[in-house]
Amino acid sequence: MSPRRSTEGGRIDRGRTIRFSFDGKSYHGHPGDTLASALMANGMRLFGRSFKYHRPRGLLAAGVDEPNALVTVLKGTVREPNIAATQIEIHEGLTVESQNRFPSLDVDAGAVNQLAGGLLSAGFYYKTFMGPVVGPLRGTRFWMACEHFIRRAAGLGRAGRDADPDRYERMNAFCDVLVTGAGPAGLMAAKVAAEAGKRVILADLEPVPGGSAKWSGDTIDGLPAAAWAQRTIEALGAMDTVRLLPRTTVWGYYDGNTLAALERVTDHKPAPDKGEPRHRHWTIRAGAVVLATGAFERPLVFPGNDRPGVMLADAAVRLLREYGVVAGSRVALFANNDDAYRAAAALAEAGATIATIVDMRDTVSSAARALAERAGAEILAGHAVSGTKGGKALREIAVQRLREGEITGQPRRIAVDCLLMSGGWSPAIHLASQAGTAPRWDEALQAFLPPAPTQNWIGAGAFAGHFATAAALADGLAAGAKVAGGKPPRKSALPRVETLELDIAPAPVFAIRPSGKAGKAFVDFQHDVTAEDVRQAHREGFVSVEHLKRYTTLGMATDQGKTSNVPGLAIMAEARGITVPEVGTTRFRPPFTPVSLGALAAERYGELRPDRLTPMHDWHVESGATMYAAGLWYRPMVYGGRGETVEQAYVREAAATRAGVGIVDVSTLGKIMVQGPDAADFLDRVYTNKFSTLPVMKARYGLMLREDGLAYDDGTTWRLSQTDFLMTTTTANAGKVMQQLEYYLDIVWPDLKVALTSVSDEWAGAAIAGPHSRDVLAACVAGTAVDNDTLPFMGIVRGEIDGVPVMICRLSFSGERAYEVYCGAGHGLHVWEALMEAGKPFAIVPYGLEALGTLRIEKGHVTGAEIDGRTTGRDLYLDWMLSKKKPFAGSMMMDREGLCDDDRIRLVGIVALDDRPLGGGAHIVEHNDPAEIRDSIGHVTAGCYSPALGKYIALALVKGGKTRHGTRAFVSDPLRKRFGPVEIVSHHFYDPEGSRMHG
Structure with missing residues (x-):
């Protein structure tokens, strides 16, 4: 039998039907369905193929922890892969396809990988492809021969190439209290804090608040738990100081109580309303945080535990309570705790037959037995499921006696179409781990609990290991009072709860070790990591949790080990003969769940960045300048004439400046x-x-x-x-x-x-350089003289140009006599045009950044190309500027041995001996062998054609610096196919005495 829709129940709207497509076939569901629940209601069990072995996989979980049912959402030609089917709300026209299969989900050629199980075990990529190849590819490594095919097979879904048409937003929010999670603990905390007058943000990743379905059978203040949750949400929504954020996952916890969240605004709609983004990224700065993120149910590890139809007990309860989907007709349960018995009773009430409840414990509580009796199910205590049978759907399980973790006796075979498993619960402590230190192991719960806070947060509910509804509400009440700064609450303030008390502390057994070869038992379902892979890692010395993770890829998939972490550690602990806390655990890192890149970038992409333009920008464009981005600004590159190349243009501009006078826009200087x-x-x-x-x-x-x-x-x-x-x-x-x-x-x-x-934007600036620069100023400046005595080198004067106040400093970046003229930005164009008019008798030319760079390279001035974060003042021969009479920032560290080494790369000049350009980034080598590039002695930082020298020259950083002056070397630039001889000279190519700028 297949899964089916129950005749009543769930939060779906049965009065409306939605059509959607999966793998080209049309299906129907109801508003409120997820893709997973709708497909299950249509009888589907097979959702995907596993990463390595291409095994058929069905649903395991029902939330963000789902590792198997990853699909690709299609919007026209745009593809978004690796989305959990449990997180996709269906809407009219939704189009989805399965992934990691060829040619189809039912018939997948990649399933042949299951025959090579031994070859694909832990660390296979480190071992298999390292040997030499024989035959036609002799002399190469096997990896190099196979790389193309391996890379094609790697990964899960296939990303698209088309641009994302959706819009994304960023938001910044400030609040007194951020509550993450809208289960009983989170709702209670938000209610108490809001009633105390605090500004509260309540974020929950689900579209409908209420928390886990497992407590939906409880009553709170006489109301069904779901009705109490809805009433509380409505009350919070009516308060001006509360912001509700459904469909919002808080995915990162950073310093200063800053948290990152992703709101899925329109993923559940056929099309966004006008102005709506697809996703909204929130940066929330909170005075205090209540972490009520709940817990994840863990699977049990036994042979065949990945077969479609085997799922977590909580997933089956959620499918039933929230979507009205019965996971199977004849159901078995396999558990090591009481909590799973709720699922048996719930499914039995929905019409399913409970074939058996297999409990690893020898003793079962009376409350659990009462639930089993309600479900009409026998209990096989002290037993374990030792295997499953079926192809793309479960048909049968094998049950055997369990003694001290070992399978004994003959298997009993039971026909079932669904097996629910529960290995206990792991609190979702990811945000606390990001914000704090290592988590704490709780022996009773066999789970990691959150660390002690290092920021202003408080935990509540299942997050803190308190799973019962009454305990969660008490946590929420206390947390709300604490973050509100009030007195500890009285017990009478707690809602009245009616619930079934169960012992959910699990037996400390997660992995069944079968006798003989019973098949693969999976720990990490998404990355196909088996129990044997973990044991193999132990045998091969990868026993550290960090090594285990990377060697086996345990917990490295998109679900980030939400279901696999503790079982994997438990298997390693057993192999090492130590406890789980002694094995330790890896730390959780953001993001908690996958985050769309569009949301992270939001408005910050493409042409949406602001263009910073100087006051003379339009003049440059009208005068034929080619503009390009320089940092945040747009600046002229060259003022090219008809038919001129960029090189011809900058050579002309630089030569004209050296011979007469040139002007350049320097408004962009900081x-x-x-x-x-x-x-x-x-x-x-x-x-x-x-x-x-x-x-x-x-x-x-x-x-x-x-x-x-x-x-x-x-x-x-x-x-x-x-x-x-x-x-x-x-x-x-x-x-x-x-x-x-x-x-x-x-x-x-x-x-x-x-x-x-x-004041960068307050001043416009123009630099005038060349032998006639003083003549130009003298022709247009009023109120001051500009002769050598009045305005010597590095002197400053104030005056006017055409009625505009200006400040003039005589300084030079070009090596020529030069002046920088500053005025208010609003007058920049007026002063520029006045200078151009005054320069007409002297054939003044505007020049761009390429000519500016040429002039500075000829003179040997350094810029960011040389001050690149790796050079010192001595490397640039600016040691004359390093004062010995005073301390300054960096003075304590600049004399470190490594920074004073004579063999460091230092500034030199390079002259091409083959009359070809020298590109920035090209290496300098000593050996004349372009076929075999050997050790580099340095690199080119900036090159140009020098009109003053009539040669291609460059500045470079070379080992030994000036000790190599007059020697020969070679430039090596394989990417630009450039190899040739050069001479190393002083970086002062032009007028080293400085007579031209001081004259």
Whole structure:
């Protein structure tokens, strides 16, 4: 017989029918169904094929812990694989296909893998493909020969290639109390906290609150438990201080009581309403957190425990209570605790025949026996299921006597179409583990309980190991009062509960060791990890839980070991002859359940990022500039003429600047005002060189180090008064430098009286360089002279250009006489055009970043290509800036032995001897053998064609630095198919004396 829909019961709307498609075939269900429940109601048992062996698999669980029934949801040409069928709410037009099978779910060619079981055991990929190959592929490794086929077979579902058309949102929320889980404990905690006036967020991953179906037979304050839950939710929903988030999984717990959650907004709809996202990602900052996340039922490990029709007892109860689906007609139970007996009674009331209850314990409680009697079932105490039979559906189980974990006696065969198993419960402590330390083992419950809190959270209900309804409500009441800051509640405040008291503490047996070869017993259903795999890991020395996990892949699938963790550890403990807590457990990491990448990115993708444009942007575009993104800004690359290549354009611009005058937009430089009585002292501590001695209206070049002594950023800082400085930074590092300076003032030197203000967007800037740069300024600047005496190198003056106040500093990045002209951003275009007009008699040219880079490479100036997080001031021959008279950030670490090694890579110049370009990232090698690339002695950081030298040149970082000047080497760039001879020279290619910029 197949599963079927009961005539009544469940939360589904039987008055409406929904059509959906699975593997191209049409099925029907009702509103409220999941894909799993609807397919089960249609008689389906086979949901998927297992990862390694392609064994037929049915439902194991009914929630987020489902490892078998993973499917691919199709929306047009868009595919989303590996979604648990238990988490998909059906809607009209839903289209789904099974996965990990070919050509079909019923007939899967991959099932041949079951014949190679021994070859695919634990660690097979480490062993099988390491040997040499004979025959035509002689000399290669077997892995290399097989890699293509293995990679095609790896994985589960197949991802699509089309762009995701859905929209995603991000939300930030703040609350006094976040309650995760809307079972009895969570609802009670939220109610108490809200009634105390706290702002409460209640998040639950299910569409309908209420928690586990196993307590649905209880009454609370005279109401059925489900009705009490609904009444409580309605009361909370009517309160202004409460936000209810159904279909929301809290998946990560981070420092500062910050939690991440995913709300599935429209997955249950045929199409989103106008403006609705598919998913909404929540970042929640909570004053306190109540963790009421419940528990997961564990499977038992025995031969054939993965056959379709074998499932967790709680899954069968949920299917019945929530969806009105009876999991089988003739049902057996296999358990080591009383709780599973509820399932027997529930299914018997729905019309199923309970063939037997197999209990591993020798003694069964009177309450459990009463439930068995209600179900009309015999109890086989002290027995175990030792095997199953059936192909794509269960037909028969074998039951034998169990003595001290070993199977004895002759098997008794019982015809059944469904076997429910229960190995006890594991509290869902994942969030607490993420936020705290190692979990604690509870011997009575044979489960890990949450660790002691290291953040402001409190646990309640099954999460804390309190599974009974009354205990869960008491937990919730106490937790709500605690997070509300109130007095401990009186017992009279507790709801009145009527329930059947059961002993759910399981016997400490999870894996049955059969005699002989009885078939595979699975621990991790999704990754096909068997009990024998765990024992093999022990035999081969992989006994640490971390090694066990990686060697066998136990708990590494999308379900993250929710059902397999404790049974796997118990098998290893038995193999080692120690206890489970001595074996230990791996720590849980976020996410608790899979999270869509779209939700993590939300609005932050594609062209939705803000474009930062300088005030002169439109002028650049209209003047033929090719714009490209530089950090967060758009800047001109070149102003190309008709038919010009990029190289021809930047060579023309750079040559014209050296010969006459050029102008470049430098508005994007980071600009930070450093003000206050301690500003000079602060800069002395931040920079490697001294700024307290800098005269007013003068500028100085400065270098910053990281705390570890490596170079961080460079730039000029201008002293505008005794207490006012304008710091400039590189475009890319503006935000990082600002953050670092704020960190120093807030944390390291909070006593300094200094104010920081980012003014990067407040100033527009233009740099004028070349022999005629002074002539251009003299023609348009009013209110000040710009001659050599008034405006010497690194001097600053104030004046006006066409009525606009400007500040001019004489400094050079190009090696030519040069000036930076700053004005208010609103006047940037006006001043730029005035400078261009004044430069017409001198044939002024605008130049872009490519020419700017060419000029700086010729001069040997460093930028982010050289200050790459691995170089020191000495590596860049800026050791003259490392003050010996004062401490500064990084000074304590910059003299470490490894940072002073003479063999470190240091800045040099490279000249191509074969007249071909030198690309950034290319390696420098000493051997003339392009076929066999040997040890690299360094790499190119930035290259160009130099119009001043008439050669291709580059800056590079090479071992030994200047000791290699005048020597030959080779550039090796296999990706660009570039190999050729180079000469290593000084990085000061052009005017090393500086006569041009000082003249």
